[in-house]
Amino acid sequence: MTYALVINSGSSSIKFQIVDPNSAASDDPFVSGLVEQIGEPNGRITIKHAGEKHATQLPIANHKVGLETSMAMLNELGCGPTQVEITAVGHRVVHGGMVFSVPELINDQVVEMIRDLIPLAPLHNPANIDGIEVAREILPNIPHVAVFDTGFFRDLPPAAALYAINAEVAAKNQIRRYGFHGTSHEFIAGQVPAMLDRPASTVNQIVLHLGNGASASAIKNGHPIDTSMGMTPLAGLVMGTRSGDIDPGIIFHLARNGGMSIDEIDNLLNRQSGVKGIAGVNDFRDLHRMISEENENAWLAYNVYIHQLRRLIGAYMIALGRVDAITFTAGVGENDAATRADALAGLAHYGIKIDKERNELRSGEPRQISTDDSTVRVFVVPTNEELAIAQKATALAAKLG
């Protein structure tokens, strides 16, 4: 058996998995690990393997120490890079700008190109580069592949990609819609045609990735034509803690009259808004519990969330003209039957009919939740970004031989 190592490196954490690229989306990975509090006195490494959890607490000075210590722990458990065959390392990279659309074999030049994109993702790309650099040092003989969150959406039609702001300013500052969660949208959109028993090039579909971060995409004949996240992942749907689309004038108002700095507004819109901003919680399980206790703010938050979601679904139905499938995925999309039902309630007139029983059935498998006479098929398909990255990295490594 051969595996891929998948690394998702953040500013103070590293998530990693060792994955069989041929496994199913709902399978547990061979190994999953989390390095937390890098640079803090109370670092922590947690590894899950063969149904058991192993945790160590130690100061982790930097990403290199974090990854080296993790690999040593894996080797001790008998599942590390010296014991199992790892044929590729896949790195999640948040921003590929207009430069990268498909996965890229990493060399020094590619690292520099990712570095040049830091102004577009100042929090994410530096952390991704840290992860790439230490992993290349630790595992120099394995091909490393960068998989970009923006890649799938790089060739959006100009009408969807351009913002109606001064063209010179936009060009100078690389302002356009890039879209994010691309690995997930592509992974899900890739599975739907088989469920419809039709070639991908004939399928029009809407994918709703509803996790803590949330985004929607419209895919026409196999190509994305619109997506809800924008130049940054703050745009579009209401999310767990992010506002999604708001009137940009609100930002000027807060700066001029609300006494807030740019950093405070950034924090407000990214971390203190969305469902949490209105209800005080961002987890939909808490939200539903509060709604059942007649908490007014929880009810309002849910309704604002659903309203914005329906607004985007409506927009994409018009953009696509004919919709063959609507698919829910990620934490909320896969688990929250109420959100699915409310997102598509009352649309029988448009050929969208949810089967109540199918929708409420809990399952980790891809499934149809629309009625047999619904002209638009509605699915729940579990996403697995790590598996998708493992598959892409393995495929590119094999191709380059």
Ligand code: ADP
């Ligand atoms: P992330 O964007 O962090 O990858 P996920 O896709 O893992 O997020 O989704 C996490 C969210 O999924 C949680 O915050 C919660 O709102 C929701 N969620 C998870 N399990 C359930 C469940 N059983 N019922 C309702 N919502 C759930």
